[in-house]
Amino acid sequence: MNRFYVITNRQKDPKLAVTGTLCDFLKSRGKECVLESEGPVPEGTDCVLVLGGDGTILQAARELKGRDIPLLGVNLGTMGYLAELDVHQAIPGLSELLEKGPAAVEERMMLKGTLYRKGEPPCSDLALNDVLVGRESGFKIIRFKVYVDGEFLSSYAADGMIVATPTGSTAYNLSVGGPIVEPTASLMVLTPIAPHGMINKSIVFSDKSRIRLELSDAADRQTGNALAGFDSDSQYVLRPGDSIEIEKAERTTRIIKLSRIGFLETLRRKMSAE
Numbered sequence: 001m002n003r004f005y006v007i008t009n010r011q012k013d014p015k016l017a018v019t020g021t022l023c024d025f026l027k028s029r030g031k032e033c034v035l036e037s038e039g040p041v042p043e044g045t046d047c048v049l050v051l052g053g054d055g056t057i058l059q060a061a062r063e064l065k066g067r068d069i070p071l072l073g074v075n076l077g078t079m080g081y082l083a084e085l086d087v088h089q090a091i092p093g094l095s096e097l098l099e100k101g102p103a104a105v106e107e108r109m110m111l112k113g114t115l116y117r118k119g120e121p122p123c124s125d126l127a128l129n130d131v132l133v134g135r136e137s138g139f140k141i142i143r144f145k146v147y148v149d150g151e152f153l154s155s156y157a158a159d160g161m162i163v164a165t166p167t168g169s170t171a172y173n174l175s176v177g178g179p180i181v182e183p184t185a186s187l188m189v190l191t192p193i194a195p196h197g198m199i200n201k202s203i204v205f206s207d208k209s210r211i212r213l214e215l216s217d218a219a220d221r222q223t224g225n226a227l228a229g230f231d232s233d234s235q236y237v238l239r240p241g242d243s244i245e246i247e248k249a250e251r252t253t254r255i256i257k258l259s260r261i262g263f264l265e266t267l268r269r270k271m272s273a274e
Contacts, residue, residue: 001031001046001047001097001098001101002030002031002032002046003031003032003034003042003044003045003046003047004026004031004032004033004034004045004046004047004048004049005034005036005041005042005045005047005048005049005069006019006022006023006033006034006035006036006048006049006050006051007036007048007049007050007051007052007056007060008035008036008051008052008056009051009052009053009055009056009076012051012052012053012056012076012077013051013052013076018051018074018076018087018090019035019051021091022049022051022074022090022091022094023035025091025094025095026094029098031098041064041067041069045067045069046069047069047070047071047072047097047256048060048064048069048070048071048072049072049074050071050072050073050074050083051074051076052073052074052075052076052077053075053076053077053078053080053083054073054077054080054081054082054083054129054171055231055232055233056073057071057073057080057082057083058082058127058128058129058231058232058233059231059233061110061128061253062125062126062127062128062230062231062233062234064253066251068254069254070102070105070254070255070256071253071254071255071256072084072085072093072097072255072256072258073085073255074086074087074090074093075087081170081171082167082255084255084256084257084258084259085258093258096258097256097258102256102257102258103257103258103259103260104256104257104260105254105255105256105257106183106184106254106255106257107184107252107253107254108128108165108166108167108183108184108252108253108254108255109165109166109167109185109186109187109207109248109249109252110126110127110128110165110248110249110251110252110253111126111127111128111130111131111163111165111188111246111247111248111249112124112125112126112246112247112248112249112250113125113126113127113131113163113228113230113244113245113246114244114245114246115228115236115238115242115243115244116242116243116244116245117239117241117242118241123236125230125234125236126230126249126251127165127168127230127231128165128167128168128231128253129164129165129167129168129171129172129231129232130162130163130164130165130168130171130172130173130231131162131163131228131229131230131244131246132160132161132162132163132172132228132229132232133160133161133213133226133227133228133229133238133244134159134160134193134226134227134229135159135160135224135226135227136224136225136226136227136237140224141157141158141159141196142157142158142159142160142161142215142224142226143155143156143157143215143216144156144157144158144161144213144214144215144216145213145214145216146161146190146211146212146213146214147211147212147214148205148209148210148211148212149209149210150210150212153203154199156192156195156197156199157195157196157197158192158193158194158195158196159193159194159195160192160193160194160226161190161191161192161193161213162176162178162189162190162191162192162193163188163189163190163191163211163213163246164178164188164189164191165188165189166181166182166183166184166185166186166187166189167183167253168231169181169183169189170183170267172232173189173191173202176191176192176193176194177191177202178191178202179202179204180267181204182263183263186207186248187204187205187206187207188204188205188206188207188209188211188246188248189202189203189204189205190202190203190204190205190211207248208248209247210245210246210247211245211246211247212243212244212245212246213243213244213246214241214242214243215238215239215240215241215242215243216240216241217240217241224240225237225238225239225240226238228244
């Protein structure tokens with residue numbers, strides 16, 4: 001790998017001290033290093049180096065817009081399921097990458113969510129972790145009808161609904177009781193948030209499924225607006241009667257792995273650190 005593009009969370013590295021150290025190291029090894037502030041991702045970039053936390057990596061994955069460039073995350077925060085390196089491991093890790101190449105490049109499934117509103121053209125967005133539909137404000141529950149591949153599944157009254165990828169299974173999905181999934185799998189997890197009823201378990205669907213969440217119409221006075229969030233980044237207002245259809249995206253995110261430590265050991269370390 002010869003050409004690196006660096007994306008930094010300025011809140012976690014405000015003076016770019018870590019960023020500068022890593023760029024100086026790469027340049028000392030004869031590599032090109034371009035900062036995000038210097039312009040868009042150049043053609044021929046071999047690796048996007050992401051400094052921050054999981055949120056920074058998620059944003060970078062969404063902003064690559066189909067560019068087939070692998071990501072290497074350096075965690076500057078407290079927890080980082082997606083980051084391969086902690087900050088103190090960054091120089092040794094980059095040295096290993098330059099000398100030996102990656103141990104693996106994992107393909108991570110992404111989601112495509114398409115919003116529908118009567119009389120208006122649909123719009124869509126992508127997520128690496130999850131698509132969340134939750135309350136816009138206040139304490140009113142949201143009433144959903146859920147369809148899978150056009151077939152009615154059930155009605156839900158809940159604080160929200162999550163459709164997560166395997167990568168996102170350890171994010172909000174996990175915090176509300178959803179299952180942990182091996183991150184390179186290809187499937188979707190539907191998890192209700194604080195459901196008001198007997199149906200309170202997650203359901204796992206094939207990656208070929210299409211899940212549609214439909215808000216009850218305005219005739220139900222308990223139904224107000226909701227927010228559809230993609231990786232807790234982009235948000236869209238949903239009105240009563242709107243729906244969002246979620247399916248596997250055509251594009252994936254490629255994550256560089258430097259160690260051969262397996263998923264279970266990584267999970268055990270993260271869980272014991274909490």
